[in-house]
Amino acid sequence: MTISSHDAIPHGVRSGMPLAEAQALCESATFIPHDVEADGHELQTLALLTQYFSPTVGMEQSSGSHCLVLDITGCAHLFGDEFGLARQLLAELARYGYFAHVAVAKTIGAAWGIARYGHGTASDRRLRSLPIEALRIPDKLVRSLQDFDLRRIGQLTAMPRDSLPARFGTVLTERLDQMFGHREELVVPVSRPKPVSAKWVTEEPIRHLKAIEHVCENLLVEVLEAIRPQRQGLLLLTLTLKNEGGSPVEIQVRLAQPTDSHRHVMSLLNLKLEATLLPEWVFAVEMEASVRAPVRVQQRSLFADDQPAGDGDVRRLIDSLSARLGQNAVVRPRLMPEATPERAVGYEPLTNPTTDGQADSAVGLQRPLNLFATPESICVVTAAPDAPVRITWNRQDHRLIHVTKAERIATDWWQETGSIRRDYFQAESDNGARFWLFRDRANNWFLHGVFE
């Protein structure tokens, strides 16, 4: 158990507790495995957010705890004073849903110690009263110090300095010096990743598609070489074609999975270039890797036969289809909790998934496999208000043999579609075909779908 939410603490769940014990204490809780990498990414994002308060924001290097270090020299007066800055920082983090402890001190060590283990002003006296865990030393060293009954920093500072390294190693004296300001410790700032781009400019403008493709190939090689050392791949590539007089034409290639394959990206780019109306005389081409992500490296096995075909091939297929047909043409259907049949399904583009959840299944409702985009108006002969007997559709007459009872679908006036009230019937005709009809509020009959 690494950490628990506030609601779980009253049940007795604590960090460091074995998972089975925590599960026994609080059965209704959800237990998620700790993803260190994701935490690291999140912390980097937070670091970039807090750059509002200080130009130099770094992550605390030593321990595994989630800690940001901000160098606020000269920044405090912009927020009132140091207290004001700390309060605003807390408020900003709370807006993003994070609960933080903030401490302001002269050194990194002191601030870390106070934030985790203390409170109040970071005076030397207060620092000496902190427990030794506030020194950022490894757990083994903490335990060996506790064996010697050294539990407070004050006890360590009282001891002769020369004896400490011999017994406990140089780490201890380093940390003590860093905390009290006798030794320098630098903040390693987190930097925003610089955009990777490549540019090609010419005096003689070019016009032919082949020439532009050739230029793009070379630019793509440059861009991929720039991102490959960082083990990153492209997720979104933006190509800008500038011509004299007109506005620049922008083409975007979006990928489902980060890739550093020149061939794959070039084939998608070719598809897009063929489909776009290119400007007349192009004198500059700029290619930028707008969105990058780490590439997952797959080790190839010795025998190619063992490898299961898929996921990579299907992803490439999705990329190619999206490149030619458009992003919104390659979708995954998702069921929506809507009563109106035409709105009961949503489509989510595969190259830019917004959610990654499971689709719920429609329980027990019988729906036709073939639903018309707009219901078609038909002529119906009825024996009774709820019993259509004959319909005319597609210039053909169908005599209805069986008709189910009405299924009423109604929405209220506050819904986007307005207030609808439809009585749906499943009808089987004499030749066995099955239709889905409805009668609306104005007693008009429509054919909405066919049970193919």
Next chain:
Amino acid sequence: MNANDVCSQPATSDERSVSIRDLRNRLCQFQHRLRSNECVANVVSTGVSALDGILPGGGLLRGTLSEWIAAVPGSGAASLAMRVASEAQQEGPLIIVDRQKQFYAPAFHATGVCLNRTILVRPESRGDELWAVEKALRCPGVGAVVCQLERLRMQEFRRLQLAAEAGTAVGLLIRPSIAHRQSGWASVRLLVTPRLSVPRRFRRCLEVRCLYVKGGLADRTVQMEVCDETNTVCMAAEVSHSATVQAAGA
């Protein structure tokens, strides 16, 4: 050895049917030996045992096209094809190429298709539609490709068949009734006709006639009932095999 020899057998119908069955089994064995290793692992069951019975190998072969011809609109051909697709989904995602935007996702559950492993491709033009089907059929790792095609020219059909052979997906083409009179390049052609469901309401009665099977034995028909409440398909009755024994060469 053809069906005419059967007529000279003894008159009792029991003995006749026994000998017919015997002859058929022996012909089957011949066929299996002649056919090269199209192993069982490559066959996708249709999910309906009645239908598996009339297809050689007990199902549809991967890397082939099958044509599902609806005798009338609203016959239930597409839902049967989707049942096969749901079986094929175990091997890879299902790709539905739907130009007219007609496939309705809430109905997929009844056929067993899992929405999470379904990709819906909605091209605008007919050219894009055929391109997408071809690309999907060629891609290894795809389980099944479903498309509703009204008109299909011979060259286009041939291209799709070659694309299917290059890949490992099960290609399921849903065609209207005019396709019945045209020939095609599919390995399996099935005609689905709805029959009136009497006396129990809303148990759909479908008759599936196997018009052509590559390497198959007979022009067989099977009747099945689809129960709407439980979404199951069971065999209603097996119609007797038609008189001509049609063995299309492999």
